[in-house]
Amino acid sequence: MSLLVTAFDGIAFGCLLFVLAVGLTMIFGLLDVLNLAHGALYMAGGYLAFLVIGEVPTSLAVFIGVALLAVVAGLVLGGGLSVAIRPLTRRGHLDQALLTMGLAILLSEFLLQVADRGFHSLAAPRGLDGSIAGSYPAYRVAVIVAGLAIAGATFWIFERTRAGALVRAAVDDPEMLAASGVNVRRIRLSVVLAGCALATLAGVLGGPLLNLRAGLDTEVLVLALIVIVVGGLASIRGAALGALLIGQVQTLGVALVPELAAYLLFAVMAAVLLWRPAGLFGRAT
Template identity: 50%
Template sequence: MTGWFDENLVSILNGFAIGSLLFILAVGLSIVFGMMDVLNLAHGAFFLTGSYLAVSFVAGGSWGGYVTALGIAALVGLLAGGALSGMTEPLARRPILDQALLTLGISLIVAEVLSIAYGNDVLSVPPPPGLTGSVSVAGNAYPVYRLMLIVVGLLLALVVWLVVEKTSVGALVRASVADRDMVSALGIDNRKVKFAVLGIGSMLATVAGVLAAPVYGARPGLDKTILILALVVVVIGGLGSVRGALIGALLIGQVESLGRALVPEIASFILFGTLALVLVVRPRGLFGSRKLAHG
């Protein structure tokens, strides 16, 4: 048993790194959907925007550039989310597929503009100084930057969980997920809540893009891959649930890492096989409420 554990420790650790990143990415998507029925298919494009911002600012591999990239990405994400919130306002009473059409259109535009601006080559980003190189974990090398990702991801998860579960703002968000009309009847402007949640959710996506850049680089098409992963996480966890997003992200992190290491023969099938399996057993995800199924 310990032999098995040692052998797969790196894979497990790596699953946590992927999981942390996926959680940062998915939590915004999940709350926005649960609260406002906005299916934001531009989430992946926001992530890629963050990655390309990292390319522009981290070029020299300095902490200054890294922090600048994070700051600018956060600002860009906040503004983009706010703008998206405004753009979806006229669609509030329309079928959810109209929002899918809008946000997918936006993601196509953003991705094309990025490819015009940065070209189609694969661009890579160095980790900030001090986080380059590897450390030894159970006799195997493991990159330091990914260890930091796990720490940052878990910290962010804790912060988001505390905010949503323990503060009055969080209570408002949870109440909006449960019954939007009631919140509105209490005299709270739904649009402001939506603006804030969509803004912060998109900000988390662009920030995740910067954080992931030293690992995944920046390239055309990354947005689509990431969007699908995030959607899978959100759906497995259950829409609108922070806990679901966390469990879903950690589960998919392990599936993508440990799962692939253990059964490489079916690596190509394992992600969507897991999704199908979860939805067959629990048609509304692990922590989804019934109300949302037909949202």
């Protein structure tokens, strides 16, 4: 029974990871930029919420308001990121990745200076701070619902709408798309903005689950990276499956074999890379 609860925790954690990883994987797919600032963006969302509402429970409306504020902050930061990265377009992938890493340090250190270096956590909003079915925290169920809703919306946009079709086309063949008169740069910009906004949103969602602290940015960044290594780059399906898998490894793994949990992540990643070097849903390039 307790294992079932842990597995459910894993689903909640996986949903959170999906919200984070889906932006990372799409920014990569469209821009060929590995955004190592994604963890810092997550952290920015969390700290923004902490600075606005502190650690006390608020009403659901305020919590959602703060989440929307974080989305706006994500859009702004995403705009800054795409401006910052533009001069390096011709300089190769490593330099771009390194730049995002430098920006990540700046952003996360700035946040730690504005707040402080101690541990903080957001409280679940009132109404969701109780438990469901006897003892399961309601907020985790809410995270699962929110994660599924975001996943559903992402799938729907990508598979069923014209905007999604344009984005898919921009991943597959940007030259052809540009030749057909579509402004590819605008598509790229909107994907960066959306991906960054999802990251800051994830930071608010995850606030009551993961403590805000120094080093949080790297921790979630690495988990998101493992998710897309496992799932395959630029694949939403892969990000979803990878997130659920890594969510289980991180929760069930820690519960069952606490000493080996760190190595378990490595083992999963190594096994996938050996078995399918491009990830479970990745396309060989």
